Amino acid sequence: MTTAIKPIFFLISTLLYFSSFSQLKTVYDFQKDDSVLKKAYYGQALENKNKLISSLKEYKKDYQEIYNARFKEVADLLQSSRSVTDQQAHNYLQAVLKKIVEANPELKAKEVRLIFSRDWWPNAYSMGEGTLTVNAGLMVFLDNEAELVYVICHELSHYYLEHSDRAIKKNVETYNSPAFQEELKRLSKQEYGANKQLEAMLKKFAFSSRQHSRENESEADMQAFIFMKKTGYDCNAITTCLQLLDSIDEKFLYKPVDVEQAFNFSAYPFKKKWIQKESSIFSAMKNDESPLTKKEKDSLKTHPDCSIRIAKLKDQISKENVGKKFIVDETLFQKLKKDFFIELTEEQFDRKNMSRNLYYSLQILQSGENTPFAVLSIARCLNYIYDSQKDHQVGTVTDKETRGYPEDYNLLLRMLDKLRLEEIANLNYNFCIKYEGQLSLYKGFNEELQKARKNKSLY
Amino acid sequence: MKKPFFLILITTVLGVIISNAQSQIDNIYKINFKNSDAIKEGTEVKGYYFFYASDKVDKDNYEYTLRISDDNLNVLKDVKFVDSKHVSLLESSFNGTDLIFLFYNSDEKTFDYQVYGADGKKKFSYNRQLSNKEKRYLAQTYLLINDDENSYKGLYPVEGLGFISNMPSREDRDYTFQVDFFSTEKKKQWTYIPTEGAKKFVGEYLGYSNGVVYFEVLKYGGAFDHKPESTILGLSLETGKQVFEIETDAKYRFYPASMSVLNGGKAYIYGEYFDLNDNIAKDKSKGFGFWNVDEKGKIVSEKYCSWDLELGKHLNVNSKGKIDDFGFMYLHNMVQTSDGNIYAIGEGYKKVASALGIASKVLSGGRGGISTVKIKVTDMILIKFDQGFNVKDATIYDKNSNTYELQSGYEFVSTPLIGKMVKYYYGGFDYAYTQTNKDFSSFTVCYSDYVKEKGYKGATFNSISCNDGKITTDKINTKSDATRSIVLPGKQGQVLLLDYYKKDKKLVPHFEKLN
Numbered sequence: 008m009t010t011a012i013k014p015i016f017f018l019i020s021t022l023l024y025f026s027s028f029s030q031l032k033t034v035y036d037f038q039k040d041d042s043v044l045k046k047a048y049y050g051q052a053l054e055n056k057n058k059l060i061s062s063l064k065e066y067k068k069d070y071q072e073i074y075n076a077r078f079k080e081v082a083d084l085l086q087s088s089r090s091v092t093d094q095q096a097h098n099y100l101q102a103v104l105k106k107i108v109e110a111n112p113e114l115k116a117k118e119v120r121l122i123f124s125r126d127w128w129p130n131a132y133s134m135g136e137g138t139l140t141v142n143a144g145l146m147v148f149l150d151n152e153a154e155l156v157y158v159i160c161h162e163l164s165h166y167y168l169e170h171s172d173r174a175i176k177k178n179v180e181t182y183n184s185p186a187f188q189e190e191l192k193r194l195s196k197q198e199y200g201a202n203k204q205l206e207a208m209l210k211k212f213a214f215s216s217r218q219h220s221r222e223n224e225s226e227a228d229m230q231a232f233i234f235m236k237k238t239g240y241d242c243n244a245i246t247t248c249l250q251l252l253d254s255i256d257e258k259f260l261y262k263p264v265d266v267e268q269a270f271n272f273s274a275y276p277f278k279k280k281w282i283q284k285e286s287s288i289f290s291a292m293k294n295d296e297s298p299l300t301k302k303e304k305d306s307l308k309t310h311p312d313c314s315i316r317i318a319k320l321k322d323q324i325s326k327e328n329v330g331k332k333f334i335v336d337e338t339l340f341q342k343l344k345k346d347f348f349i350e351l352t353e354e355q356f357d358r359k360n361m362s363r364n365l366y367y368s369l370q371i372l373q374s375g376e377n378t379p380f381a382v383l384s385i386a387r388c389l390n391y392i393y394d395s396q397k398d399h400q401v402g403t404v405t406d407k408e409t410r411g412y413p414e415d416y417n418l419l420l421r422m423l424d425k426l427r428l429e430e431i432a433n434l435n436y437n438f439c440i441k442y443e444g445q446l447s448l449y450k451g452f453n454e455e456l457q458k459a460r461k462n463k464s465l466y
Numbered sequence: 467m468k469k470p471f472f473l474i475l476i477t478t479v480l481g482v483i484i485s486n487a488q489s490q491i492d493n494i495y496k497i498n499f500k501n502s503d504a505i506k507e508g509t510e511v512k513g514y515y516f517f518y519a520s521d522k523v524d525k526d527n528y529e530y531t532l533r534i535s536d537d538n539l540n541v542l543k544d545v546k547f548v549d550s551k552h553v554s555l556l557e558s559s560f561n562g563t564d565l566i567f568l569f570y571n572s573d574e575k576t577f578d579y580q581v582y583g584a585d586g587k588k589k590f591s592y593n594r595q596l597s598n599k600e601k602r603y604l605a606q607t608y609l610l611i612n613d614d615e616n617s618y619k620g621l622y623p624v625e626g627l628g629f630i631s632n633m634p635s636r637e638d639r640d641y642t643f644q645v646d647f648f649s650t651e652k653k654k655q656w657t658y659i660p661t662e663g664a665k666k667f668v669g670e671y672l673g674y675s676n677g678v679v680y681f682e683v684l685k686y687g688g689a690f691d692h693k694p695e696s697t698i699l700g701l702s703l704e705t706g707k708q709v710f711e712i713e714t715d716a717k718y719r720f721y722p723a724s725m726s727v728l729n730g731g732k733a734y735i736y737g738e739y740f741d742l743n744d745n746i747a748k749d750k751s752k753g754f755g756f757w758n759v760d761e762k763g764k765i766v767s768e769k770y771c772s773w774d775l776e777l778g779k780h781l782n783v784n785s786k787g788k789i790d791d792f793g794f795m796y797l798h799n800m801v802q803t804s805d806g807n808i809y810a811i812g813e814g815y816k817k818v819a820s821a822l823g824i825a826s827k828v829l830s831g832g833r834g835g836i837s838t839v840k841i842k843v844t845d846m847i848l849i850k851f852d853q854g855f856n857v858k859d860a861t862i863y864d865k866n867s868n869t870y871e872l873q874s875g876y877e878f879v880s881t882p883l884i885g886k887m888v889k890y891y892y893g894g895f896d897y898a899y900t901q902t903n904k905d906f907s908s909f910t911v912c913y914s915d916y917v918k919e920k921g922y923k924g925a926t927f928n929s930i931s932c933n934d935g936k937i938t939t940d941k942i943n944t945k946s947d948a949t950r951s952i953v954l955p956g957k958q959g960q961v962l963l964l965d966y967y968k969k970d971k972k973l974v975p976h977f978e979k980l981n
Contacts, residue, residue, distance in 0.1 A: 198522060199521075199522045199523055199524050199525070200521060200522065200523055200524075200529075201521070201522070202520060202521035202522075202529075203521050203529065280903075280904075280905060280907075283904065285510070285512075285537070285904070285957070396979055396981065397981060399942045399943075399978045399979065400978075401978070401979055402976050402977045402978050402979070403976070407538040407539070407540075407977070408538050409538065409540055410540065424957070424960075425959075427931075427933060427959065427981065428981045429933075429938075
């Protein structure tokens with residue numbers, strides 16, 4: 008190559024490099040959070056807390072302690088990637104909220120910060136100071152907008168009826184009551200049996216508190232019905248939503264994960280021993296896992312049974328006209344459900360729960376939807392697990408088999424528990440190779456493939 | 467009691483009361499690490515127990531909690547009971563159907579063996595009252611050695627049938643050992659205590675096979691006998707009666723160390739051997755031998771592997787140079803993998819001059835209480851055999867050495883016996899345990915070490931793993947910000963680290979995998 012040609016060659020090859028780079032596709036367009044909105048919500052919550060503290064008179068220190076702890080929870084949510092402020096998702100939620108508030112003007116005066124979170128567990132909650140959250144893990148299971156409206160109305164009711172503030176007040180007053188203080192003083196001086204008596208005292212307190220909490224749930228259900236029936240949404244969604252909540256632990260958005268199918272390659276076949284169940288010696292103990300009596304366990308439930316909740320509202324719901332299942336946007340509702348499953352999967356990677364990240368990614372892969380995302384997510388996750396295992400940190404990024412987890416998740420955990428470094432490297436390499444043709448034009452995939460290849464080459 | 471802490475506790479979550487499957491244990495009034503251990507069935511970890519005083523009941527009694535967890539640390543059962551503050555839990559074992567816990571009451575001088583079924587309910591208990599002499603003897607032997615690493619064990623499972631207990635004992639003026647069998651099928655027990663033919667007996671449990679319990683017995687003519695008679699004793703599991711006793715001095719002078727059931731249920735006893743004329747206190751062993759002894763006491767086969775011929779040619783040049791540094795070999799265990807190969811796991815030890823002992827002798831005019839030699843524990847060794855015990859490979863794994871001062875007079879004690887002392891009296895070997903997986907395609911040997919490296923200075927927990935014939939090594943740094951940490955066995959290829967934070971009164975367990 009002559010000297011004159013050299014610069015031209017470099018120019019062309021550089022241009023080619025950038026043009027090929029720019030052709031790489033992204034596996035998925037993630038939601039884009041609005042940091043300004045997050046800051047604004049954080050500011051509101053902080054101001055609200057400070058206002059509350061400055062208005063305190065009696066037991067100021069005790070209230071302050073609780074309000075600070077509550078604010079910390081809210082701040083953790085708002086300052087992390089858990090909270091969703093993506094314009095499309097957030098605007099949708101606000102539009103639904105607007106329908107509720109417009110139909111119930113008494114709510115207009117309330118400062119409400121309603122957000123979605125990327126938390127995987129199916130739940131919604133009110134922090135008691137205006138922050139209301141619907142977890143992605145619940146949203147993905149909802150059938151229609153009316154069910155979402157019921158969930159929001161229920162949490163709004165807790166806030167509207169000041170359940171949280173009332174509970175805090177009750178706790179502080181109980182704690183500062185002469186009888187309670189006298190008992191504490193006596194226990195702190197007691198040399199023998201102090202732990203047992205303290206435990207009994209806390210149990211008594213817990214039972215009374217949980218009883219109260221269940222009464223609040225019923226009250227919130229009733230109030231939610233009152234709010235909802237004015238909105239035009241179908242109140243039968245209350246029943247279907249409560250039925251869903253009753254069995255949500257056994258629900259799957261996609262079919263259960265088949266690890267054998269996912270990790271069986273002609274060059275590296277699946278080994279049955281990875282998921283072989285070890286003999287359990289304590290099978291007879293499984294029915295008696297808790298030191299609490301049945302009565303105690305029942306007393307500690309914060310929510311009444313869903314069947315009881317449905318029965319309480321059944322007659323009134325049947326009197327209502329059949330409303331609509333969707334008012335704001337059905338298409339967007341369905342899209343958000345799918346988006347949220349991906350968002351909560353990605354969130355697990357950010358929060359370094361690799362077993363759950365892998366579990367959800369495998370579900371997505373097996374569904375046939377969003378394959379590029381699922382493949383990249385699995386490859387990245389297995390590389391991360393490999394590195395963690397090498398550094399003896401894998402115990403901090405993966406769950407352990409636990410009764411109560413879905414069977415397929417426990418099977419995956421058992422497999423992760425048994426896999427050796429070499430096996431992880433081989434699995435991931437063969438997995439990447441299987442999808443190389445499909446994924447080579449996607450951003451990030453080749454890096455994961457190279458890592459997997461390098462790890463495999465060590466054995 | 468600090469107010470804000472308490473208020474937050476009652477206002478938020480009542481973790482201690484409500485959670486029934488948390489792995490962290492809070493509210494620990496008093497913890498003793500030897501009261502936590504793995505519950506094992508053979509080499510497989512099936513669960514864990516944590517025994518701790520959870521409350522003071524009165525000036526003499528504590529409320530105790532015995533927490534039983536599965537192999538993933540999910541809490542299965544909390545057994546609470548009130549007992550004397552002098553009670554401690556010495557060890558436990560699992561025989562595939564039942565659990566046994568050995569409690570010791572130092573005030574009442576009692577051993578209480580409690581048997582629990584797999585449902586967590588107590589089935590029955592066996593008691594042993596110790597005499598003052600026995601208590602003193604045990605305090606110098608078993609109870610002294612039961613340290614945090616639980617290196618000394620006296621309870622052995624017999625699958626589905628019961629447990630064998632082996633403890634040092636005293637009968638009148640004789641020092642001996644006591645073997646008990648505790649049935650788990652029904653309340654049935656037998657006891658065996660040798661008292662005739664010697665002044666002192668040291669018995670070591672070797673194993674169980676085909677209805678016979680095997681022991682290695684050393685018989686001493688007196689307190690200063692440095693050449694005890696070595697025999698293999700077989701007891702009937704059914705009756706506790708002696709089935710056979712065979713001398714181990716035959717073609718060679720053979721010192722059994724351990725036993726493994728290999729090659730389809732045959733009992734192989736192994737240890738170092740010497741020429742009959744060798745000075746066992748000074749001479750290097752010739753190698754190690756394997757005896758297949760059947761349930762009638764018949765030596766079915768003998769195989770001897772010499773250092774020079776069989777082993778030497780398999781050690782690489784560096785290792786060959788190290789053989790002298792390696793010293794004697796204590797064989798800890800043998801495992802047979804599914805491909806038929808047999809692996810022996812050993813550790814080196816040697817006598818070296820003790821500056822402290824020599825100075826002590828000089829200063830005291832020859833009456834110093836410390837021996838002029840001390841014991842240096844050296845490296846690990848892994849030897850691979852075929853089914854006929856022909857050496858196929860051998861590798862020495864370097865580690866930092868430890869030294870142990872000996873009492874005066876041990877200059878003349880035979881080296882194999884000193885090996886046993888290092889294991890059972892000093893708890894001096896770094897070897898921890900060996901585990902195999904269910905289909906015997908892999909095993910992991912674990913041992914502790916200490917490193918001084920850039921970026922880390924402290925204890926490590928090391929492993930030599932064999933997976934489908936391929937050997938790998940790994941190590942975990944165990945030094946952390948916890949007040950104290952100990953390592954317990956986990957499922958094969960894993961360990962459980964227990965970090966105790968004294969200030970927070972909590973015990974945080976976490977599993978780590980060995981690569």
